[in-house]
Amino acid sequence: MAAAHAETQHHTTTGIDNRKLLMWIFLASECLFFGSLISTYLIFRGDSIVGPLPADLLDIPLTSTSTFVLLMSSLTMVLAVFGAQHNRLGLMKGMLLATIVLGLVFLGFQVYEFRHFAHLGLNLGTNQFGASFYLLTGIHGTHVGVGVLYLASLLVASARRNGLGKEAALHVDIAGLYWHFVDIVWIVIFTLIYLIP
Amino acid sequence: MATAVGTVGHTHEESTVWKWLTTVDHKKIGVLYLVTGFAFFLIGGIEAVLIRTQLAVPNGTVLDAGLYNQLFTMHALTMIFLAIMPMGAAFFNYFIPLHIGARDVAFPRLNALSYWVLLSGGLILTSSFLFGEAPDGGWFAYAPLTDETFSPNKGLDFYTVGLVVAGLASLMSSLNFAVTIINMRAPGMTMMRLPVYMWMTFVVAFLLILSLPVITVALLQLYFDRNFGTHFFTPGTGGDPILWQHLFWVFGHPEVYVLILPSMGIVSEVLPVMSRKPLFGYTAIVMAGAAIGVLGFGVWSHHMYTTGLGTVPQYVFSASTMAIGVPTGVKVFNWLGTMYGGNIRMTTATYYSIGFIALFTIGGISGVMHASPPVDGQHQDSYFIVAHIHYVLFGGAIMGIFSGLFYWFPKMTGRLLDETWGKIGFWFLFVGMNLTFFPMHFLGLAGMPRRIYTYDADLGWDTWNFVATIGVYILVVGILLFMLNVFMTLRKPATAGDDPWGGATLEWATSSPPPEHNFDVVPVVRDRDPLWYNRDHNIPMPERPAHLHIHMPPPSYFPLVLGIGILLIGVGALSSLAITALGVVVAYYAVWGWALEPTE
Numbered sequence: 049m050a051a052a053h054a055e056t057q058h059h060t061t062t063g064i065d066n067r068k069l070l071m072w073i074f075l076a077s078e079c080l081f082f083g084s085l086i087s088t089y090l091i092f093r094g095d096s097i098v099g100p101l102p103a104d105l106l107d108i109p110l111t112s113t114s115t116f117v118l119l120m121s122s123l124t125m126v127l128a129v130f131g132a133q134h135n136r137l138g139l140m141k142g143m144l145l146a147t148i149v150l151g152l153v154f155l156g157f158q159v160y161e162f163r164h165f166a167h168l169g170l171n172l173g174t175n176q177f178g179a180s181f182y183l184l185t186g187i188h189g190t191h192v193g194v195g196v197l198y199l200a201s202l203l204v205a206s207a208r209r210n211g212l213g214k215e216a217a218l219h220v221d222i223a224g225l226y227w228h229f230v231d232i233v234w235i236v237i238f239t240l241i242y243l244i245p
Numbered sequence: 246m247a248t249a250v251g252t253v254g255h256t257h258e259e260s261t262v263w264k265w266l267t268t269v270d271h272k273k274i275g276v277l278y279l280v281t282g283f284a285f286f287l288i289g290g291i292e293a294v295l296i297r298t299q300l301a302v303p304n305g306t307v308l309d310a311g312l313y314n315q316l317f318t319m320h321a322l323t324m325i326f327l328a329i330m331p332m333g334a335a336f337f338n339y340f341i342p343l344h345i346g347a348r349d350v351a352f353p354r355l356n357a358l359s360y361w362v363l364l365s366g367g368l369i370l371t372s373s374f375l376f377g378e379a380p381d382g383g384w385f386a387y388a389p390l391t392d393e394t395f396s397p398n399k400g401l402d403f404y405t406v407g408l409v410v411a412g413l414a415s416l417m418s419s420l421n422f423a424v425t426i427i428n429m430r431a432p433g434m435t436m437m438r439l440p441v442y443m444w445m446t447f448v449v450a451f452l453l454i455l456s457l458p459v460i461t462v463a464l465l466q467l468y469f470d471r472n473f474g475t476h477f478f479t480p481g482t483g484g485d486p487i488l489w490q491h492l493f494w495v496f497g498h499p500e501v502y503v504l505i506l507p508s509m510g511i512v513s514e515v516l517p518v519m520s521r522k523p524l525f526g527y528t529a530i531v532m533a534g535a536a537i538g539v540l541g542f543g544v545w546s547h548h549m550y551t552t553g554l555g556t557v558p559q560y561v562f563s564a565s566t567m568a569i570g571v572p573t574g575v576k577v578f579n580w581l582g583t584m585y586g587g588n589i590r591m592t593t594a595t596y597y598s599i600g601f602i603a604l605f606t607i608g609g610i611s612g613v614m615h616a617s618p619p620v621d622g623q624h625q626d627s628y629f630i631v632a633h634i635h636y637v638l639f640g641g642a643i644m645g646i647f648s649g650l651f652y653w654f655p656k657m658t659g660r661l662l663d664e665t666w667g668k669i670g671f672w673f674l675f676v677g678m679n680l681t682f683f684p685m686h687f688l689g690l691a692g693m694p695r696r697i698y699t700y701d702a703d704l705g706w707d708t709w710n711f712v713a714t715i716g717v718y719i720l721v722v723g724i725l726l727f728m729l730n731v732f733m734t735l736r737k738p739a740t741a742g743d744d745p746w747g748g749a750t751l752e753w754a755t756s757s758p759p760p761e762h763n764f765d766v767v768p769v770v771r772d773r774d775p776l777w778y779n780r781d782h783n784i785p786m787p788e789r790p791a792h793l794h795i796h797m798p799p800p801s802y803f804p805l806v807l808g809i810g811i812l813l814i815g816v817g818a819l820s821s822l823a824i825t826a827l828g829v830v831v832a833y834y835a836v837w838g839w840a841l842e843p844t845e
């Protein structure tokens with residue numbers, strides 16, 4: 049008889065790996081998480097009694113650049129998954145590294161932006177814009193940070209002697225789901241906060 | 246010599262404790278949840294007894310106003326998040342794999358982690374009493390009462406942090422259960438052959454997965470309001486107290502179904518077996534459960550009629566609230582239809598199930614009454630609402646859990662609880678419950694507001710308040726009888742046998758209690774009531790193979806360590822950044838250990 053555990057790992061009712069299914073359902077939950085934060089932002093739009101207001105602060109060219117960086121990281125992530133699935137481990141590692149670097153650059157932009165806004169007088173307690181903007185983008189940034197740690201862990205693990213094992217493709221694939229999700233959320237945030245005045 | 250003996254005994258004892266601390270077996274974890282949930286049920290009960298003792302007579306002096314506020318707030322939080330939900334999760338844990346024919350849940354270590362995190366959340370919330378600073382803003386913590394001006398002590402920070410931590414636990418276990426039910430079913434166990442209990446579990450998992458993130462955001466915002474100077478819910482820079490109510494109830498209403506659906510599932514298992522007849526209208530009851538799940542997200546504003554929603558929203562939410570009564574009614578008829586014409590065995594489990602139907606129906610009817618905004622204008626914030634919530638929560642959720650306890654106790658321990666004492670206990674609970682809560686309908690209609698710590702003598706409320714308090718003491722006797730029953734039964738030999746009730750579902754096809762791997766041979770399912778089908782078609786139980794080569798996941802201490810890390814992060818959020826940082830380090834270490842630990 050086959051080992052029960054191996055059975056549970058590889059043979060599932062739907063054929064989808066348990067861990068991948070877990071990530072999909074978790075992301076459904078995350079949709080409502082960000083949905084609530086974004087709703088809060090929209091509800092308070094225009095409700096700030098004192099400045100600085102979004103129009104005084106938001107620097108669209110700057111944030112477009114960081115958005116572009118994050119978008120590119122999705123591309124490198126796709127390539128990392130491709131590498132993992134086709135057993136091209138060099139490509140996988142390189143692209144994981146690239147994704148991590150792009151994620152860090154995005155975070156760098158965000159740190160700069162936060163410091164700049166604070167310098168111009170926008171703090172958490174300044175007005176409704178400050179509160180809802182910092183909470184929403186801050187939590188998104190935290191998600192990017194967690195993603196960077198996640199990918200870095202995979203990269204470190206793949207450098208070990210026995211690598212990620214035969215499940216490398218699966219691990220990278222699941223991490224990719226997370227990464228793309230966080231990326232898509234940013235597109236929504238960028239559109240709603242920066243592009244639609 | 247004496248020391249040596251002592252040492253041996255000591256080591257032995259420690260190893261049992263260690264086993265429980267590191268277990269990843271869903272059955273052991275289920276027992277942990279059950280014991281924890283019951284302990285919190287007792288704590289919540291003591292709080293309730295204090296509240297009722299204070300209200301027994303006009304101008305009571307047992308409690309002062311401040312303590313009273315803490316007690317009613319903690320009573321609700323404890324009962325909802327730390328008693329009913331964990332006891333529900335206990336049965337989920339124990340019976341999901343057994344019902345679907347699996348060896349364990351999809352993620353055994355995550356399952357253990359969920360328990361430790363839940364316990365952490367419970368400890369954080371309850372420890373607030375030690376500082377004399379328990380939350381006191383009601384379980385729904387309406388703004389602006391929760392603002393620092395009105396709640397200057399740490400009470401509401403215990404509330405936000407405790408609930409976020411407990412919510413994290415529920416989220417993890419719900420994800421785990423959803424994946425398990427989708428992906429770990431035995432051959433032949435299609436979705437439409439799942440026991441109704443599994444369907445209700447499945448709906449509950451999704452309700453939690455989709456509603457917990459909303460309350461988490463609200464709690465974060467409240468935490469920021471209180472600690473970092475934002476004004477999400479207070480007027481300061483233009484915040485909105487009503488926003489809190491929306492976020493809270495978008496979670497809060499699905500949450501009440503999280504509390505009731507497990508018990509509906511239990512009743513749907515108990516009644517067919519005790520009536521010796523398949524469930525009447527399986528598809529209808531499953532669809533009704535799913536419909537309740539979906540509609541449950543569209544009725545939250547019925548808690549907010551009196552905030553001035555406007556006419557159209559009031560119509561819409563009134564209509565959707567009344568609509569949700571329909572699938573609920575469908576279920577009641579299904580249970581009645583199941584019993585109708587059946588050869589009913591009147592066991593204690595049957596008593597509790599029938600009690601559930603009767604009492605829950607009363608609560609459902611008062612619910613539909615305040616689905617109407619003008620009527621609700623009279624009921625809101627009066628004892629009528631308190632009557633409603635206790636008919637659905639005690640009469641519904643708790644009665645269902647007791648039915649499950651009597652039904653499954655033999656499976657979990659190999660021993661049948663005493664039926665005579667069980668029935669006597671039932672009558673104490675049933676009579677006590679009605680004596681306590683039915684008069685609250687009258688009190689509410691006579692204008693008694695909820696959440697007042699005392700009242701004057703000439704308001705016409707004395708009699709029924711006194712009756713209600715007598716009811717609580719009868720309830721206490723009922724609970725004590727149940728505990729006595731459990732202790733006495735556990736001292737007797739395990740003679741219940743594998744299948745004392747002639748059950749239909751797979752858990753009765755294995756030993757009592759089941760072995761760690763649940764089934765020697767993974768069963769094949771041919772029907773909705775697999776064991777009855779096999780019995781009627783003379784299909785013998787599969788033979789036990791001479792050699793079992795079943796590898797179960799080994800115990801692990803990383804869930805416990807990660808749980809401690811999360812506890813530290815929570816404690817840090819209430820005290821100092823240094824503790825949070827320590828928690829993050831511990832958690833990060835645990836995650837790495839977890840990832841690298843061999844699971845074969």
Ligand code: HEM
Nearest residue numbers: 501504505547548570573609612613615616625634637638
């Ligand atoms: C037929 C189904 C039901 C309907 C139509 C219904 C309707 C309502 C309405 C309109 C309210 C708001 C009353 C107010 O505050 O003015 C309410 C409150 C409440 N209901 Fe129900 N309900 C139903 C079933 C349930 C169930 C199954 C549960 C829980 C197991 C439940 C638990 C509660 C609780 C806890 C509250 C009070 C919350 C609070 O204010 O503290 N209800 N219900």
Ligand SMILES: [Cu+2]
Nearest residue numbers: 498501545548
């Ligand atoms: Cu509701």
